[in-house]
Amino acid sequence: MTDTLEQLLDTAESAIRLRGYHAVSFRELADDLGIKSASVHYYFRQKEDLGLALVERYKDRFFKTLEPREAQADGLLARVEAFCSVYRDALVGSDRICLCGMLGAESAGLPPALAASVADFFESNVKWLTDTLSEVMTEAEAQCKAVRMVATLQGAMMLASSLKNYGIFDDAAEENLRELKSL
Template sequence: MQPSVRDQILEIAESRVRIGGYDYFSFREIAKEIGIKSASVHYHFSTKADLGAAIAEKYRIDFLKKLGSPKALMDSHENPIKHYQQAFRNSLAQEKKMCLCGLLGAEIASLPPQVVDETKKFFEENMLWLTEAFQVAEDMSEVIAKKRALREIALLEGGMILARVFDEVSIFDDILA
């Protein structure tokens, strides 16, 4: 089944942001790629800020849904921390793209408020997920798990940047080793 026009818009806009940041897409370019008029993009998203927020929201929801529950991963004998790291590596190695919210986070000072809000939600929810993951996987206190979660996100986002700068996925792997 063909994705809806709205879903196609979200997919193209997300891909562009993950390659070049928030300013790397326009309604006109998206419309051209789909084969519709720019007004049709505006029909679904009044402003670029509305589309940016929708992209970040969808990315956040999809990312966390793919991760699943840290406890369920442990119950199936999978380390949730390794699972989380692999999600980042797959983006970099297989999709050849950066973390959408990592890129948006780097641009936070110049983003519209609704995009900022969704970007923050991504990191807040990832912090909660990772905190729980460290607690169930390594049996640590919530305070220590929160600190480890912060460090893990910084490591992964930074690792993606360095791997992209040097065009070497092996750099990301070395950072995680």
């Protein structure tokens, strides 16, 4: 039996990734856990604090999932494939888009600190890919391709979710890799 804090984070992440930050309330999360909303406030004084904790946890998890896959990958293409596979697992494993994809869209309506933490996730993503791709091209070229790849993966999650068809994510992601292979 997981403790309440962990259950709370899981439930909140799941709800926000499905419907967005403003569509999720402390009451609803409390109901899901069989507690009262005042108890949710015990863990997170404000909703913003919950959001910040969720994004921090999400970032940690993302890179902790990526690291061993990267270490095991043989060659540039395999490392980029590893990166894409973390995205794919996030989508397919939860039937939800990326937490930061959702919050990134809602950015302008979020508490500034939360929006900044989300932006940091994207910067880290782009940096990781840029560093990886820089092995075989100039850094400027690598950054363009890195930005495009993160944009494609995020957009493909949103599209696949709206159209209720994961094949769409795979089509877009494979197209990404196909281009890299022909390099």
